[in-house]
Amino acid sequence: MKKLLILLAAAALTVGTTNAQTANPSQRSANGRPEPATPEQLADRLTKQLTLSADQRTQIVSLEQARRAEMQTMRGQMQPGGDRTAMRQTMQTARDKYDAQLKGILTADQYTQYSQQREERADNRGSRKMKMKTKS
Template sequence: MKKIIAALSLGMLVAGSSAYAQTTTKAQDQKPRSEMRGAMKDRAQKSPEEMAQMKTDKMAQKLELSASQKNQLQELNMRHAQEMKAMHESHKATGEKTPEQRAQMQEARKASHEKWQAELKSILSAEQYAKYETDREEMKQKHADGKRGHKSGEHKKSGEHKKRGEYKKQQQEM
């Protein structure tokens, strides 16, 4: 009888500790939103040179660029980052903007991006550009899927927003 009780208590102890381990590791793995926002602020405060370097490194790794391609891409990204910084500063200095001014700014950014893409296409091989386009489409889709649930209220219908509130309460209690 003692052996059965000891075996059952050992089993309960193991099951309880594994359930506790699963809940604590998940909470530890998730970054609080404040940290994620901090990463966005850091990116916004980087110089054009740092932004160009980060973008070049990321693309070189994903697309397996040669040394000459990487150098060309670095120059392209540097020009584009400086252009975007200058655009941002000039628009920031104008203060309050009318809807027409906002539309003009958006068109200017769009034209700059199209110019960047045309130059990028001349740097990359056909296979590399196809991979770039595929990755870009996947990111667009992922972004659209993420926004779609929040805009349509799907997360509220599923009760997901309540789960996030419970998570915050747990974090505050700790």
């Protein structure tokens, strides 16, 4: 009887763990990372958070589509074993250009709020990384 209970408990734990790992596979890419939001989803989120106008939303969708195309082109040009420092610098320049264009679309108050939210997300990512390191 004890063996049967132990076997059932082990099976229940295995099934529970398996379900937890595959909870929402449609939002995961092939490498296991979450799929990035589409430009439209990003614009919708920013519209909700920053109360954007319809014109601002349209401009952000266009800007995000152009940014993604540019980043994809840069990733395609990256050579295996190439100069990662130069590529990092090139991508940072592209991010700075995107930021300047975004600043031109948003009002000063909206941009300030956006910057604060971006910093909070970065802080949260950093604290999660520290938690993961301390668990190991």
